[in-house]
Amino acid sequence: MTLIHIAVFIGFAILIRLLRNQIASAWLMFLSSLIFIFWLQPVSSIRSLEFWLPSILITLTVLIWGITSAREVFTEKDNRLAGWLALAVILGLSGLRYLNLGFLVELVNPPVIWQVIILILIAGSLLWLVQRSSSENKTPASIAVIGLIVVFVILKYPPAALKASQILRIINGQSPKLANSTEIAWVGYSYFAFRLIHVLREWQQGRKFNANLRDFMVYVLFFPAFIAGPIDRLDHFQKQLEQRNAQPASEDFLEGGRRIAHGLFYKFILADSLALLALNPLSAQQVRSTGWMWVLVYTYAFRLYFDFSGYTDLAIGISRLMGIQLPENFKQPYLAENLTVFWNRWHITLTQWFRTYYFNPVTRYLRTRKQPISTVWMIFFTQVSTMVLIALWHGISLNFVLWGLWNGLGMFAHNRWTEWRKQYPAEPSKYVWVVRAQKYISIFMTFNFIALGWVWFALPDINSALLVFSKLTGGV
Amino acid sequence: MKSKEELISELGQKISAEILKQPEVEIGADEALISSGLIDSFSLVDLALIVEHLYGVRIEDYELNAETFDTLDQLAGMVIERGA
Numbered sequence: 001m002t003l004i005h006i007a008v009f010i011g012f013a014i015l016i017r018l019l020r021n022q023i024a025s026a027w028l029m030f031l032s033s034l035i036f037i038f039w040l041q042p043v044s045s046i047r048s049l050e051f052w053l054p055s056i057l058i059t060l061t062v063l064i065w066g067i068t069s070a071r072e073v074f075t076e077k078d079n080r081l082a083g084w085l086a087l088a089v090i091l092g093l094s095g096l097r098y099l100n101l102g103f104l105v106e107l108v109n110p111p112v113i114w115q116v117i118i119l120i121l122i123a124g125s126l127l128w129l130v131q132r133s134s135s136e137n138k139t140p141a142s143i144a145v146i147g148l149i150v151v152f153v154i155l156k157y158p159p160a161a162l163k164a165s166q167i168l169r170i171i172n173g174q175s176p177k178l179a180n181s182t183e184i185a186w187v188g189y190s191y192f193a194f195r196l197i198h199v200l201r202e203w204q205q206g207r208k209f210n211a212n213l214r215d216f217m218v219y220v221l222f223f224p225a226f227i228a229g230p231i232d233r234l235d236h237f238q239k240q241l242e243q244r245n246a247q248p249a250s251e252d253f254l255e256g257g258r259r260i261a262h263g264l265f266y267k268f269i270l271a272d273s274l275a276l277l278a279l280n281p282l283s284a285q286q287v288r289s290t291g292w293m294w295v296l297v298y299t300y301a302f303r304l305y306f307d308f309s310g311y312t313d314l315a316i317g318i319s320r321l322m323g324i325q326l327p328e329n330f331k332q333p334y335l336a337e338n339l340t341v342f343w344n345r346w347h348i349t350l351t352q353w354f355r356t357y358y359f360n361p362v363t364r365y366l367r368t369r370k371q372p373i374s375t376v377w378m379i380f381f382t383q384v385s386t387m388v389l390i391a392l393w394h395g396i397s398l399n400f401v402l403w404g405l406w407n408g409l410g411m412f413a414h415n416r417w418t419e420w421r422k423q424y425p426a427e428p429s430k431y432v433w434v435v436r437a438q439k440y441i442s443i444f445m446t447f448n449f450i451a452l453g454w455v456w457f458a459l460p461d462i463n464s465a466l467l468v469f470s471k472l473t474g475g476v
Numbered sequence: 477m478k479s480k481e482e483l484i485s486e487l488g489q490k491i492s493a494e495i496l497k498q499p500e501v502e503i504g505a506d507e508a509l510i511s512s513g514l515i516d517s518f519s520l521v522d523l524a525l526i527v528e529h530l531y532g533v534r535i536e537d538y539e540l541n542a543e544t545f546d547t548l549d550q551l552a553g554m555v556i557e558r559g560a
Contacts, residue, residue, distance in 0.1 A: 205537075378518075
């Protein structure tokens with residue numbers, strides 16, 4: 001999000017909150033989310049990709065709503081209106097091609113209209129099939145979950161992304177030789193997938209959300225949280241939509257404004273200044289002194305925190321202007337006294353997502369299978385694999401695998417240590433200063449373990465990371 | 477059918493003995509179990525299995541968090557609601 005995005009989002013959020021007519025306000029929230037996702041998608045060197053990607057997100061959202069809804073609600077008035085409006089947004093934006101509106105056309109770059117009509121016909125037929133299928137049938141939901149993950153892997157695995165880019169270029173009549181693995185930058189896709197997998201998996205387990213199409217689309221494509229979360233849950237978000245006028249507008253504006261000011265300060269002042277000094281592939285090579293290398297590593301840790309938590313403050317603050325309270329994502333993580341607590345306080349909604357849809361089912365399976373494995377092995381396997389998966393979500397490459405292992409093994413070691421300590425129960429020291437010192441030492445050690453782990457995260461090249469570790473310990 | 481008080485006391489004893497492995501520990505009905513870190517994420521699945529085994533009530537993977545239940549009182553309430 002740039003400052004212009006933030007300013008426009010704030011304006012719309014205030015307008016949505018101030019509209020007296022509740023129905024008009026809900027539809028404005030819906031339409032602004034649908035249109036803003038086109039604006040957030042950056043212009044690509046693959047022709048019209050910035051039009052296709054958001055259009056596909058809208059189409060998939062409608063389809064997955066259909067899969068997880070009772071078939072008889074398809075024809076309800078509000079759901080039909082939401083469907084027609086979504087169609088109107090896609091067709092309306094593709095019509096920009098034929099109007100002389102300067103910068104707007106460049107922003108969206110719609111393709112020729114018949115291509116858009118093909119997309120709509122495909123989506124329409126799929127929706128028709130979904131409507132005719134039984135709502136007891138879980139297969140379409142399984143296909144959707146697998147499809148969402150496959151696309152994710154293609155986007156995050158550079159060789160696959162390169163291949164996809166070459167194919168898209170050939171289809172478009174552009175030179176495949178110019179393809180690169182970073183040109184399909186699908187803004188918001190991973191958070192989009194997280195939200196939809198959450199709905200699909202719980203629906204498969206028998207949960208009924210009963211969201212209408214409008215609210216469902218606002219949940220999935222909600223503009224403040226579209227790029228980088230927090231990842232809300234549909235049931236929580238629905239409650240927020242229902243109660244969004246429960247507090248007086250002045251209270252929402254005050255609290256929202258406070259969070260936005262905090263976020264701007266964190267992201268654009270603290271994080272952006274620290275970025276000048278933070279560890280990066282170039283400074284990893286150039287800096288020679290041990291002391292300076294520690295400064296770079298610590299600065300990186302704080303820059304990352306201020307950047308991401310500042311971004312989260314902006315998302316939470318802008319939604320709060322509309323009366324919607326998104327879940328928190330950071331709770332003073334660098335003051336955590338151990339790694340487990342750190343991961344309960346850093347990117348909270350992401351770790352909760354992995355706990356719910358990976359860790360819990362796998363632990364349950366391992367606990368209930370006929371040939372049980374030992375508790376220690378189970379803890380080792382589930383903890384390390386969860387952290388590696390979280391790491392791979394950032395990108396499918398070796399440096400992220402190592403970062404995941406670093407955290408997973410660290411947490412496993414901490415778990416064993418805590419278990420071992422239970423054999424020697426000790427009363428807390430009667431001296432306050434001893435208790436305090438123990439606490440500060442724990443915070444210091446946890447922070448350093450995390451900060452050193454970020455070295456793998458910051459540097460895609462393993463040799464650079466090893467060089468940094470060598471310099472940190474006094475080597476050259 | 478058991479009363480809520482009976483469930484709270486039974487669940488409290490099970491948690492102390494089988495999850496914390498410290499049977500002498502007494503857990504209050506309104507004491508935070510998950511948000512306080514008393515029950516870690518591995519043991520949370522064990523707790524779900526214990527409840528399922530004792531009362532035949534299933535707690536889904538997406539319900540194993542402090543928002544759904546965080547105290548013995550809330551857990552016992554869930555068990556009763558689902559027909560123990």
